[in-house]
Amino acid sequence: MTSSTQTLDEDPAACVAAGDSRLRRGGSLKFFYGPMDCGKSTLALQMDYNHARQGRRGLVLTTIDRAGPGRLSTRIGLGKEAVDVGADLDIRGLVRQRWAQGIRVDYLICDEASFYTVAQIEQLADLVDTSDVDVYAFGLATDFRTSLFPAAQRLFELADEVTRVQVEVLCWCGRPGLLNARVVNGGIAREGDQVVIGDTGTDGGSPEGAPEVDVRYQVLCRRHHRVGDLGPAARAEGQLRLV
Numbered sequence: 001m002t003s004s005t006q007t008l009d010e011d012p013a014a015c016v017a018a019g020d021s022r023l024r025r026g027g028s029l030k031f032f033y034g035p036m037d038c039g040k041s042t043l044a045l046q047m048d049y050n051h052a053r054q055g056r057r058g059l060v061l062t063t064i065d066r067a068g069p070g071r072l073s074t075r076i077g078l079g080k081e082a083v084d085v086g087a088d089l090d091i092r093g094l095v096r097q098r099w100a101q102g103i104r105v106d107y108l109i110c111d112e113a114s115f116y117t118v119a120q121i122e123q124l125a126d127l128v129d130t131s132d133v134d135v136y137a138f139g140l141a142t143d144f145r146t147s148l149f150p151a152a153q154r155l156f157e158l159a160d161e162v163t164r165v166q167v168e169v170l171c172w173c174g175r176p177g178l179l180n181a182r183v184v185n186g187g188i189a190r191e192g193d194q195v196v197i198g199d200t201g202t203d204g205g206s207p208e209g210a211p212e213v214d215v216r217y218q219v220l221c222r223r224h225h226r227v228g229d230l231g232p233a234a235r236a237e238g239q240l241r242l243v
């Protein structure tokens, strides 16, 4: 196996001094964001595939994925083994460890990045700047109250490129769905913890052992998020509950 020439402290000037005259383009940090169901995880896997087929080596990371720890899954049925990003994972340390084992890491695919810590986003930026690792981060921009997730905010501040993922996801009214609403027992929630895992509509049931509160998420246009209108189907269901 060829040993990796990457080091965390690789410095362009040192490379030139050492006779490495490669033109260094540097890595880049790109953030792709959009509401749930807009195809972010599918794009993440496509990105991994495109790089891997060019002979590049990467790592796929995710956190609180719908398939559980250690796996990135998509609503359309694709999936891949992934490193689970717990709150105390040092992503720089993880990459350094791979290099120490002689494993190349040219790029990182970071799904659900809005649920990483701000410190982990800083680690990603470090990897780009000091080691030319390309980082592709995917996630939600805003929470159910339309406030930025702290990690998403940091990505907006630091990323070289920010892209809104444009797979059409529509509000019930037909307008582009831009915002996630948290629906608790049939009504739109305006306060609560920033991260609450709900039923995202893929299996129709709540996880075993979950409390009796029914939490789900629904994508709405800004207008209907602001007035809290979940649409005719939800209104009909609400009336049924009253009967």
Ligand SMILES: [Zn+2]
Pocket: 171, 172, 173, 174, 175, 220, 221, 222, 223, 224
């Ligand atoms: Zn709407």
